[in-house]
Amino acid sequence: MMMPENGHRAHGFSSAFFLDSDEILRELDLEGDETFMDAGCGDGHNAIKVLEDYNHSGTVYAVDVYDASIEDMETYKKENNVENLINIEADITEGIPGVEDASVDVVLMVNVFHGFKASRKIDEAICELARIIKPNGKIAIMDYKAWDVPNGPPTPVRSSPEEMEEFFAKHNLKKVYLNEEIGEDIPEGKSHYLIMFQKK
């Protein structure tokens, strides 16, 4: 495991090494007082950036199934006295305890979704996201394009934006935004896409 720059442990490869957080967070048009969730936060660098650089005063949830990531986020919270950060150790496909129905304005999920395809838990994951998101809230998923290229997850677990639309439509969530020109520069083009969903 490569140790992320912020020293926090991550179960998987932190995107801090190859994706520009600001490029991602700018897509979200945060106003600064939303209830925001970094779902599958890993080392938490995106949640921390929202708190620190975007002067976020709303609630920020950092959620991950990996206990060490959440322990490190708890240490960060205590050391920096960040009252509006809530760290939750949870498997998103089994439900996120302590998060009320329709209570989150913005969910961001970077390089996590392909894992649900691998574990055949896509519906369980989307069902939980649909439960927690507010009626006008946004679910932003950033993941690798469905290309057969060496960097990133194996091709069979990648999903195209069109497939994503189908997965989310089953849960009454509609695509409201798609950016296919985002991520790392690789020989084939931009490595990622960012797709956003809202309740129908």
Ligand SMILES: C[S@@+](CC[C@H](N)C(=O)[O-])C[C@H]1O[C@@H](n2cnc3c(N)ncnc32)[C@H](O)[C@@H]1O
């Ligand atoms: C490749 S890392 C990406 C981490 C971070 N989002 C980033 O961009 O650096 C995937 C993260 O998702 C978490 N994860 C995978 N499946 C999960 C699940 N079912 N529930 C919660 N977290 C999960 C992993 O523990 C890991 O921290």
